[in-house]
Amino acid sequence: MGKGTYSRAIAKALGVPHISTGDILRREVAAGTKLGKAVKGYMERGLLVPDSIINLVVEKRLSQPDCARGFVLDGYPRTLSQARFLESRFPVDVAVLLEAPDDVIVERVSGRLVCPRCGATYHVKWKPPKVPGICDVCGAKLVRRRDDDPEVVRERLRLYRETIRPVVDYYRGLGKLLEFDASIDSREGIPLLLEKLKAFRAARPYAQAVHV
Ligand SMILES: [Zn+2]
Secondary structure, three states: OOHHHHHHHHHHHHHOEEEEEHHHHHHHHHHHOEEEHHHHHHHHHOOOHHHHHHHHHHHHHHHHHOOOOOOOEEOOOOHHHHHHHHHHHOOOOOOEEEEEHHHHHHHHHHHHHEEEOOEEEEOOEEEOOOOOOOOOOOOOOOOOHHHHHHHHHHHHHHHHHHHHHHHHHHHHHOOOOEEEEOOOHHHHHHHHHHEEEEHHHOOOOEEEEEEE
């Protein structure tokens, strides 16, 4: 999967902001804002945050000037009602469905480690720190985010597959769905996906939604 890796690379290549609803919500939780307090319980249990909250967050972010020329959304829309909301306010050119087997996803996600002090990210297999469990940058002890625990990831995947089907069908019906096998290494996958996106994009303003 590696949707963060894919969507960041695509945003960079297109010169538009990469917008991860997960990142926005985690920042709010860390900052202890009213929004953060409202979503904390859902996120810790690996559950989907209610559409009404997510839609507001996305609308606020996409209304900012840097999104006027386009954007890449990561992790949104995840439900049919989110997709309909997005399409009514900020219609996208293409929705990318990155696909990979559950085991591949669990291995990737549960291997992630983050530094609680400086925010540096690692992966036990693909980007290990020089000293196991210790941040290269600042020397703090690395942690796995609660929502990256294997059982939390599996539950999130189960919910995800259940809710994503109508979203996939919706974008397919609009002729905006691009399905992509993301189980290959992202170094090969990213140029390939960029090529496919290029072929997909029409001459209209280039809003892009990328989600998994
Ligand atoms: Zn650090």
